[in-house]
Structure formats: structure tokens, C-alpha cells
Amino acid sequence: MSSGPRLIGYLPVGYPHLEGSIDAAVALVEHGVEAIELGVPYSDPVMDGPVIQEATQFALDAGFKLRHLFEAIRGIRSRGVSVPIWVMTYWNPVVQYGVDRFADDLLAAGAQGLITPDITPDSAADWIAASERTGLDRIFLAAPSSTDERLRMIAEASRGWVYAVSTMGVTGTREDLDSAARDLVTRLRAAGAEHIHVGIGVSTPEQVREVLSYADGAIVGSAIVRAIIEDRAEGAAAVAARLAAGIAD
Numbered sequence: 001m002s003s004g005p006r007l008i009g010y011l012p013v014g015y016p017h018l019e020g021s022i023d024a025a026v027a028l029v030e031h032g033v034e035a036i037e038l039g040v041p042y043s044d045p046v047m048d049g050p051v052i053q054e055a056t057q058f059a060l061d062a063g064f065k066l067r068h069l070f071e072a073i074r075g076i077r078s079r080g081v082s083v084p085i086w087v088m089t090y091w092n093p094v095v096q097y098g099v100d101r102f103a104d105d106l107l108a109a110g111a112q113g114l115i116t117p118d119i120t121p122d123s124a125a126d127w128i129a130a131s132e133r134t135g136l137d138r139i140f141l142a143a144p145s146s147t148d149e150r151l152r153m154i155a156e157a158s159r160g161w162v163y164a165v166s167t168m169g170v171t172g173t174r175e176d177l178d179s180a181a182r183d184l185v186t187r188l189r190a191a192g193a194e195h196i197h198v199g200i201g202v203s204t205p206e207q208v209r210e211v212l213s214y215a216d217g218a219i220v221g222s223a224i225v226r227a228i229i230e231d232r233a234e235g236a237a238a239v240a241a242r243l244a245a246g247i248a249d
Contacts, residue, residue: 014059032244113137121157205246
């Protein structure tokens with residue numbers, strides 16, 4: 001498995017405000033999260049569960065603009081954070097901003113690359129070209145329902161790692177991770193994927209440990225966002241410390 005980041009924390013940019021999201025990201029890293037996934041608030045978040053939707057809608061209502069994403073990345077970097085920062089965004093905002101312009105600004109701000117939940121490699125020619133030019137990671141999602149042919153396409157087109165969706169449906173914490181996640185990782189490795197992180201439904205130290213027994217990394221989203229909603233950066237710090245302590249061995 002990869003020696004890269006094992007514990008990846010997700011949070012939306014702009015919640016409860018721009019500086020607050022920067023503070024929360026820094027707190028996550030200071031308390032053991034090994035990489036950051038920054039979510040871009042979007043008006044039609046078809047993949048996001050209710051907790052993340054609440055936070056992203058709040059950010060949109062408060063006036064989030066796409067330029068705030070790059071400001072947030074620069075702000076996090078200015079605080080001495082050196083861990084990888086990946087951005088998760090639905091594709092329409094990137095198109096509206098301009099694919100090449102977005103890639104250039106993402107690289108200049110200090111991010112590693114982009115997670116694109118709603119485009120597939122066969123419909124991502126513009127992004128593949130822009131990421132080849134800039135060297136940015138491009139992370140496509142693989143689902144349990146994906147065919148073996150689709151998994152081979154995703155493994156070949158992705159750079160950095162592949163996002164393995166643990167279960168069908170929207171994001172949110174779950175008591176038990178679907179066994180489909182383990183099967184999906186096995187199929188992705190057979191398809192040629194070298195580095196695989198599992199997300200959606202991962203929320204406890206026990207689940208993170210379970211995921212790390214067969215995948216390279218675990219992505220925690222809704223549990224972190226709920227903690228930020230309840231107690232801002234202090235909440236992020238507490239949940240990060242709990243998750244990190246659970247995998248310290």
C-alpha cells in the first residue's frame with residue numbers, strides 16, 4: 001500500500017466563513033489529519049448528505065464565490081500547512097470559471113489536484129489535458145456498481161489516487177461500512193489502480209482502521225463537518241485528534 005496520507009479530512013470552503021474554514025483546516029492538520037479535501041459549495045450537491053448540504057448551503061447564502069477557494073488554499077498554506085490539499089468540486093463551476101484558468105489558479109494557490117465526482121474519464125478530455133499540462137492530480141470516483149471495464153478506465157485515467165465510494169448513495173456517517181468497499185478496492189487493484197482511498201460513510205476510528213486494512217487511505221467527511229457545525233475549529237481539532245489516536249498504532 002501507499003506510504004502517503006492515510007487519514008484525509010474533508011471540509012467545505014466558506015463555512016462558517018472563509019477564515020473559519022481556514023482555521024478548521026489548520027486545526028485538522030495540527031491534530032493528526034494527514035491531508036485535506038476542500039469541498040467547493042455547490043447549489044445542486046447530488047452526492048452530499050444532509051450535514052454537508054447544511055454547511056455548503058450556509059456558505060453559499062453567505063456569499064461564497066469560487067475565488068474564495070483559491071484564497072482559502074493560500075490561507076492554509078500561509079499558516080505553515082504542507083500536507084496535500086485536494087479540491088473536490090462538481091464540474092459545472094470549473095467549466096463556468098474556465099478549465100485552464102481553474103487549473104492554473106489551483107496550481108498557483110498550492111493544491112495537489114482535483115477530485116471530480118460527477119464526470120467520468122471519457123467525458124473529461126479538457127480536464128485531462130489541463131492536468132497533464134499543469135501536473136495536477138486528477139482523481140476520479142469508482143463505485144461498487146462500476147463495471148470492470150469502467151474500473152480499468154478509471155485506474156488508467158486517474159493520477160494520484162482513485163476515490164473508492166464505499167457504498168451506493170449520498171455521503172453521511174454509517175454504523176457499518178458496506179463490504180462492497182473491500183470488494184471494490186480488490187477490483188480496482190486488479191484493474192491497475194496503485195493508490196486507493198475509501199470515502200463516504202467513514203466516521204469513526206474503528207472504521208478508519210478497517211479501511212486501512214485493505215486500502216491506502218480513509219476519507220472522513222460528515223463527522224468532521226458535523227463537529228465544525230457544533231464547535232467550529234475546536235470541534236475539528238477534537239474529532240481529528242480522536243481519529244488520529246485511533247490509527248496511531
